[in-house]
Amino acid sequence: MKKTLGNHFLLEFHGCPYSTLANVSYVEEHLLKAAEVSNAHIVRTLFHQFQPYGVSGIVVITESHLSIHTWPEYNYAAIDLFFCSDDVFPERAIEYLKNAFNPEDVEIKQIRRGEIIVQGVGTLHEF
Amino acid sequence: MKKTLGNHFLLEFHGCPYSTLANVSYVEEHLLKAAEVSNAHIVRTLFHQFQPYGVSGIVVITESHLSIHTWPEYNYAAIDLFFCSDDVFPERAIEYLKNAFNPEDVEIKQIRRGEIIVQGVGTLHEF
Numbered sequence: 001m002k003k004t005l006g007n008h009f010l011l012e013f014h015g016c017p018y019s020t021l022a023n024v025s026y027v028e029e030h031l032l033k034a035a036e037v038s039n040a041h042i043v044r045t046l047f048h049q050f051q052p053y054g055v056s057g058i059v060v061i062t063e064s065h066l067s068i069h070t071w072p073e074y075n076y077a078a079i080d081l082f083f084c085s086d087d088v089f090p091e092r093a094i095e096y097l098k099n100a101f102n103p104e105d106v107e108i109k110q111i112r113r114g115e116i117i118v119q120g121v122g123t124l125h126e127f
Numbered sequence: 128m129k130k131t132l133g134n135h136f137l138l139e140f141h142g143c144p145y146s147t148l149a150n151v152s153y154v155e156e157h158l159l160k161a162a163e164v165s166n167a168h169i170v171r172t173l174f175h176q177f178q179p180y181g182v183s184g185i186v187v188i189t190e191s192h193l194s195i196h197t198w199p200e201y202n203y204a205a206i207d208l209f210f211c212s213d214d215v216f217p218e219r220a221i222e223y224l225k226n227a228f229n230p231e232d233v234e235i236k237q238i239r240r241g242e243i244i245v246q247g248v249g250t251l252h253e254f
Contacts, residue, residue: 005198006205010135010238046173048187056192058185060175064196065183069211071132071241078133078209078240084196109238111137113205114198 005114006064006084011094013077015104021070021077024049027057030100031068031079035059038093040066040083063088077101082113132241133191133211138221140204142231148197148204151176154184157227158195158206162186165220167193167210190215204228209240 020026028047035042040061047057053073059066064082071077079097081090098106147153155174162169167188174184180200186193191209198204206224208217225233 005201005203006196008137008205010240012240012242014243043175043183044173046171046185046187048170050189056170056187058173058187058192058194060173060183060185062177064205065185065194067185067192067194067209069133069191069209074132074241074243074245076132076241076243078135078191080207080209082194082196082205082207111236111238113137113139114201114203115139116141116201116203118201 001118003116003118004112005116006082007090008111008113009081009090009094010109010111011079011081011097012107013079013101013103014075016075016077016101018072018075020101021055021072021075022053024055027055027068027070030097031057031059031066034093034096035061035066037096038081038083038088038090040088066093084114128245130243130245131239132243133209134217135238135240136208136217136221137236137238138206138208138224139234140206140228140230141202143202143204143228145199145202147228148182148199148202149180151182154182154195154197157224158184158186158193161220161223161227162188162193164223165208165210165215165217167215193220211241
């Protein structure tokens with residue numbers, strides 16, 4: 001039986017207002033909230049303010065991760081939503097993020113991660 | 128003038144020995160080393176051991192991030208290398224990771240992130 005472990009959404013946010021991308025606390029608040037509205041379970045987080053500008057943020061969730069890298073000087077953010085559960089709602093996170101970062105143009109790629117063949121429930125291959 | 132800010136490599140490692148994926152310290156050691164051999168500059172790191180099994184790890188680098196999520200029970204790891212610099216060597220990191228996790232099968236997708244039109248060096252759009 002085939003099984004896909006995760007779905008990875010790569011979001012290209014172009015034309016975001018500078019103010020939404022420049023400040024680590026704004027970015028952190030909204031990436032965390034996006035994790036919450038998607039029904040993901042936050043494990044640990046890491047946010048970093050670059051100088052002179054730019055923010056990187058990671059939210060590790062039980063279901064994999066959310067990440068963001070911002071280029072305020074280009075009004076651009078690269079956002080990843082990597083979810084390995086059917087109990088999360090990526091579309092809710094995406095809508096929330098659109099409202100928070102207000103991009104003029106959005107491109108989304110969805111990529112399946114971990115397409116595996118399951119030989120039986122709980123089968124463990126310790127080779 | 129068109130410019131691409133980053134290259135994102137999505138690595139599917141199938142058939143990895145259980146022992147390479149189960150332990151957070153092994154995974155951490157080798158993801159950090161992969162960052163180093165690629166010439167990336169490590170900013171901050173975050174590694175987490177899940178129970179009963181599985182590891183998530185993130186290395187935030189000046190040039191974006193490396194991430195890994197392991198499913199030892201399926202002998203599978205999803206690895207991302209997101210580099211936004213021409214001064215890093217993704218192929219070195221990939222070769223290093225292949226040796227560290229010894230997958231039977233590898234699939235790699237390369238996706239361009241942040242394809243923007245540059246109107247001038249240092250132009251800042253504060254709208």
